[in-house]
């Protein structure tokens with residue numbers, strides 16, 4: 001099998017390679033790495049093997065690639081993903097390029113892998129903040145209908161890629177709108193006419209598409225925080241019925257991909273430092289609202305580069321190998 005990684009020198013691309021290695025996919029398969037023209041011909045080492053990074057051009061596209069995992073931003077995906085797909089390569093895209101296209105499944109494998117069919121050529125990976133929210137909500141929705149969700153995010157600088165981390169470390173503002181040191185920036189992606197940012201609208205639209213629920217109302221406020229890696233979210237969930245918090249906890253505990261960390265007497269709850277490098281979405285601080293019986297609150301932390309991007313993409317690839325291309 002030939003696996004192409006587009007954006008192979010980025011934070012997500014590097015972690016895709018790491019996870020392919022962890023899952024044994026680098027043993028018998030060929031890995032082909034693409035990045036921008038700046039990296040053309042540079043050598044990189046991964047797990048004792050040397051690879052030559054190529055610029056993505058018509059003459060460098062591997063026509064025999066089985067999978068192409070894109071993590072180079074929407075512009076690159078819009079220009080190149082369909083060219084790979086035309087050659088019969090199965091494309092998994094981490095960018096925002098195709099998430100709203102009706103014929104492109106938007107997939108968190110634990111929830112809706114079955115949206116992928118034999119006709120699917122491109123699968124979109126959801127936004128990282130959406131993944132952290134949608135999987136716990138999916139678990140809860142199996143127990144009680146959700147009517148409304150209000151979420152505030154605390155998003156790490158790694159969410160803005162390599163340059164986001166550099167801005168944090170160097171005090172620069174090449175990617176971020178303001179210095180992030182000693183600061184919080186309530187501005188991720190562009191502002192829309194309605195006052196929300198695109199990041200906030202992604203959480204609204206994508207949660208509904210993934211859960212196949214046009215009635216679920218998500219209102220988000222997305223904030224960049226001075227944390228290197230792992231996004232966190234404070235979430236308030238309105239259920240249609242008055243549900244004991246013990247049942248909410250049980251539903252979350254039974255969900256693959258979620259770990260409940262809610263031992264407040266021992267000061268244990270989700271934090272970026274605990275989520276870093278983990279595959280699971282950590283959920284805790286579960287509590288019922290004091291004034292509204294159908295409302296409860298929770299706090300989430302998740303490694304945005306792993307489950308928020310690279311791991312989810314590789315899990316989609318595994319599903320396709322086992323169920324679609326077999």
Ligand SMILES: NC(=O)c1ccc[n+]([C@@H]2O[C@H](COP(=O)([O-])OP(=O)(O)OC[C@H]3O[C@@H](n4cnc5c(N)ncnc54)[C@H](OP(=O)(O)O)[C@@H]3O)[C@@H](O)[C@H]2O)c1
Pocket residue numbers: 006007008009010011012013034035036037038039056070071072073074076094095096126127128158159160161162163304305308309
């Ligand atoms: N970071 C996250 O938490 C996260 C989560 C979910 C989804 N995503 C999405 O994943 C994608 C990558 O994010 P990232 O954080 O890994 O960004 P990043 O660290 O900035 O990496 C970007 C990658 O894209 C490559 N690239 C840039 N222009 C290119 C071109 N014209 N042709 C081919 N490759 C090109 C870069 O190569 P060079 O080294 O040559 O510049 C680099 O490998 C984005 O679409 C982002 O929205 C990111």
